[in-house]
Amino acid sequence: MIDAYTGAGVRAAEQPLLDAGHGDILMRRAALGLSRVCETHLRRANRKGLLSGTTTVILVGSGNNGGDGLWAGSFLRRAGVMVTAILTGSTAHPQGLKALRALGGSVVRLEGQGSATDPNTAPDASIAGFHALDRGQALSTMTSAHLVLDAMLGTGAWGGLRGEAAALVEDFNAIRRESATGPRIVACDVVSGVNADSGEAPEPVLKAHATVTFGAAKVAHVVAPGEQLTGHLTVIPIGIEDRLEHPSVYRLEAQDILAAWPRPTATDTKYTRGVLGVVAGTPSYPGAAIMSTNAAVQTGAGMIRFLGDASTRGMVLAQSPEVVCSDDQPWDVHVQAWLAGPGVADDESQAARVQAVVEAQEPAVLDAGALTAAAQSVADGRLGAHKILTPHAGELEQVYEWLKGFGVTDDAPDRTRIEAAPVHWAREAARLTGATVLLKGATTIIASPGSEEQDQVCLSIGQASPWLATAGSGDTLAGILGAVVAHVAEHPEALRRLGEWARGDGRWAAAAALGAGVHALASRVDGEGPVPPTVLAANVRRVLRTKGQ
Ligand SMILES: NC(=O)C1=CN([C@@H]2O[C@H](COP(=O)(O)OP(=O)(O)OC[C@H]3O[C@@H](n4cnc5c(N)ncnc54)[C@H](O)[C@@H]3O)[C@@H](O)[C@H]2O)[C@@H](O)CC1
Numbered sequence: 273m274i275d276a277y278t279g280a281g282v283r284a285a286e287q288p289l290l291d292a293g294h295g296d297i298l299m300r301r302a303a304l305g306l307s308r309v310c311e312t313h314l315r316r317a318n319r320k321g322l323l324s325g326t327t328t329v330i331l332v333g334s335g336n337n338g339g340d341g342l343w344a345g346s347f348l349r350r351a352g353v354m355v356t357a358i359l360t361g362s363t364a365h366p367q368g369l370k371a372l373r374a375l376g377g378s379v380v381r382l383e384g385q386g387s388a389t390d391p392n393t394a395p396d397a398s399i400a401g402f403h404a405l406d407r408g409q410a411l412s413t414m415t416s417a418h419l420v421l422d423a424m425l426g427t428g429a430w431g432g433l434r435g436e437a438a439a440l441v442e443d444f445n446a447i448r449r450e451s452a453t454g455p456r457i458v459a460c461d462v463v464s465g466v467n468a469d470s471g472e473a474p475e476p477v478l479k480a481h482a483t484v485t486f487g488a489a490k491v492a493h494v495v496a497p498g499e500q501l502t503g504h505l506t507v508i509p510i511g512i513e514d515r516l517e518h519p520s521v522y523r524l525e526a527q528d529i530l531a532a533w534p535r536p537t538a539t540d541t542k543y544t545r546g547v548l549g550v551v552a553g554t555p556s557y558p559g560a561a562i563m564s565t566n567a568a569v570q571t572g573a574g575m576i577r578f579l580g581d582a583s584t585r586g587m588v589l590a591q592s593p594e595v596v597c598s599d600d601q602p603w604d605v606h607v608q609a610w611l612a613g614p615g616v617a618d619d620e621s622q623a624a625r626v627q628a629v630v631e632a633q634e635p636a637v638l639d640a641g642a643l644t645a646a647a648q649s650v651a652d653g654r655l656g657a658h659k660i661l662t663p664h665a666g667e668l669e670q671v672y673e674w675l676k677g678f679g680v681t682d683d684a685p686d687r688t689r690i691e692a693a694p695v696h697w698a699r700e701a702a703r704l705t706g707a708t709v710l711l712k713g714a715t716t717i718i719a720s721p722g723s724e725e726q727d728q729v730c731l732s733i734g735q736a737s738p739w740l741a742t743a744g745s746g747d748t749l750a751g752i753l754g755a756v757v758a759h760v761a762e763h764p765e766a767l768r769r770l771g772e773w774a775r776g777d778g779r780w781a782a783a784a785a786l787g788a789g790v791h792a793l794a795s796r797v798d799g800e801g802p803v804p805p806t807v808l809a810a811n812v813r814r815v816l817r818t819k820g821q
């Protein structure tokens with residue numbers, strides 16, 4: 273599990289050490305770790321595996337992120353690397369600058385560089401004397417280096433890159449798109465311009481092969497779009513680790529998912545394993561019913577009760593004879609949890625069943641066609657953490673429109689804004705609806721609503737294959753989620769090994785994250801390639817047969 277923090281969370285842990293005058297030591301520890309990672313990349317870039325003869329360009333901003341870069345440059349100099357620092361801010365970390373120059377690193381400044389607020393502000397006196405490179409010269413210095421270290425902006429920045437620094441990165445990216453070769457890019461702490469707390473990544477950004485961060489991972493490393501720009505992440509301990517408090521986001525990794533997955537014990541029966549009721553599909557869209565029930569079967573649900581029309585029931589039974597099918601209403605059957613919504617559209621009987629599931633006491637996975645009913649019900653009060661909404665960004669946009677219509681919020685983001693800051697909008701949707709929200713995307717974000725007793729829990733799941741972007745993969749996820757939620761409904765403490773946060777209302781977020789995690793793992797069982805939903809569901813069994821721990 274990766275515990276990811278906000279910049280403020282890390283600063284709070286650092287503060288006592290800074291107050292005690294240990295700021296320089298923290299920075300040098302950070303920079304030494306950073307230089308070691310750079311050395312590994314440089315050795316790979318040199319055919320002989322040596323550091324001497326390799327070149328590094330450091331893009332250095334005006335704050336402590338730039339300070340880390342300059343100190344790292346001084347360590348690289350010690351190891352025999354040729355280092356050029358290009359100052360991109362209107363000032364630079366004085367001690368870092370001194371350290372790099374003392375070891376023979378060359379320092380230049382980017383012509384036309386400016387301060388954060390005014391790109392045209394002249395460099396201050398401390399750096400005005402350095403030779404100025406115009407953008408074209410800076411660009412060729414970068415492209416001819418073995419490694420570019422991006423130390424322009426870190427956790428103290430707001431907004432993206434600006435002025436000449438932004439133009440330089442834009443030009444560099446244009447060259448990069450055309451060329452298969454080029455320098456390795458290592459980011460110091462976070463990719464410059466990426467918001468460390470939300471993962472937002474205003475263009476332009478220098479996509480990294482590797483990022484070296486300090487003390488703890490930041491939220492931007494584990495949520496889209498920041499995660500996709502981060503490359504391989506290394507966390508360097510700097511002595512603040514014991515002082516860190518609550519993480520902002522938990523990233524569950526494969527071993528966490530497999531170790532925490534709830535497994536039956538010898539005393540379990542089909543009823544104690546969790547009975548899942550499914551309201552899915554219509555005569556026009558039977559496929560979603562077939563795929564979601566099949567996924568729940570393959571995930572090991574104790575029993576599945578499917579409610580729907582006769583022709584869909586026939587098809588569900590033909591695919592999965594394990595499923596008990598009927599045309600009952602939800603209030604007539606006894607289940608531990610519900611899955612409602614896949615393939616439900618333009619059908620009054622299924623819409624009425626969906627509505628009954630939204631209003632039912634039992635926990636429920638509310639997917640696709642159930643999301644509107646769920647959003648509408650918020651007009652009458654909060655849904656509860658045991659209701660799990662599973663939108664993609666486009667569906668979440670519609671949920672927000674309903675919430676705005678009911679006066680629950682003034683700000684209804686569109687799909688683009690949601691995709692730019694998914695962790696923010698998933699959290700906000702959970703808070704406003706009172707439900708657990710699972711937002712599907714490049715990384716899947718799960719947020720609990722939070723309550724007086726428990727803070728909001730936020731999780732992220734990665735590792736899903738891009739091949740999952742096919743019709744039916746959401747129906748498969750819904751079935752997996754239904755199965756695990758039904759189990760957790762019957763065994764409220766089942767996920768406690770993940771942490772204290774996975775108890776109480778947080779257990780629904782934990783269950784949803786495990787479901788999304790298994791779905792992601794199933795997409796890669798056979799490596800990278802097409803995974804049609806039927807194969808995906810079968811892969812779930814293979815994933816779960818792998819012994820965790
Ligand atoms: N706090 C600490 O003791 C430690 C901090 N460390 C480093 O310090 C970094 C944070 O340092 P800072 O708080 O100085 O912040 P940054 O170095 O991220 O940047 C802040 C500076 O950039 C300017 N700025 C802000 N937004 C800008 C924009 N969009 N375009 C151009 N300039 C902009 C600000 O005026 C300020 O001077 C971390 O990311 C990490 O790299 C590490 O050295 C470990 C220890």
Ligand SMILES: [K+]
Pocket residue numbers: 337422423424425426459460461462463464
């Ligand atoms: K950076």
